[in-house]
Amino acid sequence: MIGTERAVPRKRLTQEERSERSRGIILRAALKLFSTVGYHGTTVRDIAEAAKVSTGNVYHQFPDKESIFRALLDEYFEQVASPEYPLNKALAAGAFPNDMAALARAARESVAKYRPYVALIYVDVVEFDGSHIRRFxxxxxxxxxxxxxxxxxxxxxxxxxxxxxxxxAMMVATRFFLQYFSVEVLFGVPNHFGQETEPALAEIVDILERGMLQRRP
Amino acid sequence: MIGTERAVPRKRLTQEERSERSRGIILRAALKLFSTVGYHGTTVRDIAEAAKVSTGNVYHQFPDKESIFRALLDEYFEQVASPEYPLNKALAAGAFPNDMAALARAARESVAKYRPYVALIYVDVVEFDGSHIRRFxxxxxxxxxxxxxxxxxxxxxxxxxxxxxxxxAMMVATRFFLQYFSVEVLFGVPNHFGQETEPALAEIVDILERGMLQRRP
Known part of the structure; x- marks a missing residue:
């Protein structure tokens, strides 16, 4: 294939498309680095190398390292606010208060899908004293x-x-399940309640339902 | 006072005491650095400078940076297992299941007292994929x-x-309260349930009690 790439350009990208594309590549590389070696452990040069762009290109897109970090948190907050976020879908479908097992499954999916972004929250708590996520x-x-x-x-x-x-009540349930699955997915400890997830959740859902719902006649 | 320090040595430390003391000073400096700039963001030289010892002294006490990190997590796990840990005191006094407001207060005290160590857990999750804390x-x-x-x-x-x-039930309550106060103390968001801590806890305790306890006749 070498040599043919230039000869058959599939599509010419506009300046703006190229810029948008390179911004996306930089953000993906930065997300991986920040969420695995932390903010202070990552340099702009590391990000440029991982993204296979020049540091000049990074600085063309972002004024500094912190604005890359902020842009990633903004991406996450946008996702969390979107109706497509698994937890929001489940809530809109009435999982709370009437199917808390479905709420739990949605919490697991939310954590699994956005795992590196959840790690960024921890990075912010540690390395910025929570200052970027406090408002959220x-x-x-x-x-x-x-x-x-x-x-x-x-x-x-x-x-x-x-x-x-x-x-x-809605916050108690969602916060609890998000935390439960953070331990499972991010800490890497699947059965931290000492039993398989399904029976553990059944017991937890029973406690929450009894605590929150009317007694059935 | 300059010049008198050598002249009036309060007490001659033995070699072993000096070594123990310098180990402690190194660990305190490392805890502060790891819990605020992360593991990869901290060098052994940073630790030596913060502890006001030579890097040679650090390497005399610890073979490498990771063993300093592990020693700090071991300190924390020892505290968490001790009967003096606020949450353990409250549990032994019967806060669960009969005074969950006291359990909540103990959770807050536990997080506040060990704040930098809780941050180390986040550092481990991010920078070591949770490998040191998984067993815990x-x-x-x-x-x-x-x-x-x-x-x-x-x-x-x-x-x-x-x-x-x-x-x-004991795990649901303790895990929930520890998480609640992690957001308050570590994330720096005191009223994240949208109201003051006391009324929020009263509602949460009511849900947990109804979910877990016998109905009073």
């Missing part, structure tokens, strides 16, 4: 509130027992 | 089981409702 977490309750304001009427929230506020 | 987490359920075998009779576990296994 401090607005978390508001996002759940907005979600409930929009989807509440479809969710059969009347199944919650008196005194249980939907937002708190 | 995979043995977690066994440790809770052993704790229950030892302390169970004193804990009024008969208050748990039928079908709720003590170990699972």
């Amino acid at each position: 977490y401090s607005e978390m309750a508001d996002r759940f509130g907005a979600f409930l304001a929009k989807h509440g009427p479809e969710l059969k929230l009347q199944n919650l027992r008196d005194g249980v506020r939907p937002r708190t | 987490y995979s043995e977690m359920a066994d440790r809770f089981g052993a704790f229950l075998a030892k302390h169970g009779p004193e804990l009024k576990l008969q208050n748990l409702r039928d079908g709720v296994r003590p170990r699972t």
Whole structure:
């Protein structure tokens, strides 16, 4: 194939397309590095080498290393806010409060799919004292509130027992399952409750349902 | 005071005491660096400079950087296993299942007191793919089981409702509260459930109690 590449250009990219493409390649390389050797352990030169571009090209796209890191967190927050994020899909389908096993499965899928981005959160907590992600977490309750304001009427929230506020209960369940599967997926410890995931989840779902739902007559 | 220090040696340290002391100083410096700039972002030279010792001194105490990191994780695991660890104190006093607000306070104290060590867990997850902490987490359920075998009779576990296994329920509560306060203490987001800690905990404790305990007549 050597020598033919120049001869048969499939498609000429515009300047803007090339720039967008190289920005994407740089971000993918940076995500891999930041999420495995940390922020301070990664240099702009490392990123350029991994992306197979010049450092000049990196600096053409981003003013500095920190703005690459921020761009990756922004990508993640955008995904987490999207209706396509597995946890959001499950919530919109009524997994809370009426099928918490489905909520758990969606939490697992969310962590597995975005594993390197979840690692970036840890990197931010350690190396930036949480300063980039603080706003995201401090607005978390508001996002759940907005979600409930929009989807509440479809969710059969009347199944919650008196005194249980939907937002708190929804956060307890989702935060718990995300953490459970972070240990499984990111820490690499599959059965940290001392039993297989399915029976462990069945016990946990039973506790949450009894804690949150009306008693069936 | 300059010039008097040599003249009035308070106490002559033995070779062994000096070595132990310098080992401790190196570990404190390394903990601060690893927990704020990560493992790959820290060099042995950085540690020596922060500890105000020579790199030769560091290598006299530790064969390499990774063994310093491992020694710090071992320190933490020893603390977490000790009866003095705030969460263990609360558990031994019966906070689970009969005073989960006290369990929550103990979780907060545990995270606040060992904050830099909790950060090391994140560093291990990111930079070592969790390889140092995996065993600790995979043995977690066994440790809770052993704790229950030892302390169970004193804990009024008969208050748990039928079908709720003590170990699972104890892990659900402790893991949840540790995670809640990790967001508060390490991520720097105090009210991430959208309200002050006390009322948020009251709602959460109510859900857990209803989920785990017998219904009072």
